Amino acid sequence: MLKKFNIVFMILFIFSIILVGCVSEQTSETIVEADDKIDIVTTFYPLYDFAEKIGGEYVNVQNLVPTGVEPHDWSPKTRDMIQITEADLFIYNGLGFESWIENFFSTLDGDTSVGLVEASLGTEKLGSELEEGHEDEDDHEEEHGVYDPHIWLSPVQAKILAENIKQGLINIDPTHKDDYEERFIELSNQLDELHLKYKEVLENTSRNDFVVSHQAYGYLANEYELTQHSIMGLSPDAEPTIQDYKNISIFIEENNIQYILFEELVSPKLAESLAKELNIETLVLNPLEGLTEDQAKNGDDYFTIMESNLTSLEKALQ
Known part of the structure; x- marks a missing residue:
């Protein structure tokens, strides 16, 4: 009788070890999946907002410029540069808005794997010529370049920024392409509605x-x-x-x-x-x-x- 009890006990003990192992393995996989998000760094607020809206639960977005700080008054520190190079995706506006960006790119190591998205690519750019009467044109062009960078203030142009962000996400995470596409369409529809509202109000x-x-x-x-x-x-x-x-x-x-x-x-x-x-x-x-x-x-x-x-x-x- 005792021998039979020992055999049953051993079977139950082995089974419990297997069961615990399976639970531990599943828990480990769940943790990995929960933490396995796309790390994104953006240079200022609209890019941050669009990246969060399109990326949803699959992304972790960090904005370089702190809340309450005007981007023209901000310049990256060493820790910010490290944060960019350690990210999966770096999204910037371009058109001279980030006056420090060219110097940053010149320091990038050829082995850096961070994906880059210049959000303003493909937009209809306006020149940066100043209004008649302003006399600081040379200083301005040195800071901003030949284009006005504030392209996100047109909802129509903002759709192109959002599309570039979406494509950047798909390039590094094709597994969730359908989700990114769906969220982009939702965001695009919101921008269309905003544009129509602006048009209706400002025409009158x-x-x-x-x-x-x-x-x-x-x-x-x-x-x-x-x-x-x-x-x-x-x-x-x-x-x-x-x-x-x-x-x-x-x-x-x-x-x-x-x-x-x-x-x-x-x-x-x-x-x-x-x-x-x-x-x-x-x-x-x-x-x-x-x-x-x-x-x-x-x-x-x-x-x-x-x-x-x-x-x-x-x-x-x-």
Whole structure:
């Protein structure tokens, strides 16, 4: 009897070891699958937002420029460079927006396996020539190059950025191609709806000219047949000359402009000072180069900010 009991005990013991092994193996595989995400590094907010929306649960996206920081005021540190080279995919805008990018590429090791996506490839580029009256053109072109880089502010052009991101993901992770395609179509439809809403609203305003502090809205203006007039050039920290200031003041008075549109991540003092001098008001028009701390906490994204921009534009163009 004892011998029979021992045999049964041994069979149960061996079976339990096999069972535990199988469970351990499955758990290990589950952990590997959960952690086996595509590591993506982006250079600024819209690329981050689109990469997250298209990549979904298959990606881990890190944005280089911190929340609340204006990208023109930021430059990468050594740790940022390491983060890029260790990623699976690096997404940048191009068109001179990342003034440091060429120097970074020149330091890349030939063995680096990170995939690269220049999101602006294939877009309809606008020249970076400044408005008549601005006198810092040479300094601007040295910083930004010959094109205006703010291409994401047109929902139509933003679709091309999103498509390039989608294709970059498919190139390094073809297994989930169908998922990326499906999410891209959803994002593309949202951009189409946003474009139609902008078109409908802006076709029914009483004026086409708007005044901004930072000349970042060329693509938006071009898309909806508007004209931006800026206090300063494409770089938001550029100082306008006395002649720039005089020219924009004359334009505002002669055209009965009631609002100056300014952005949140740089000081509004110049816009507020001019508005006070001319007895007009200011409104926020976000160039979407980044989110404020409050916007990030509130869960804002590309679409909510663009909706707010449309509200400001509609008011300024009445």
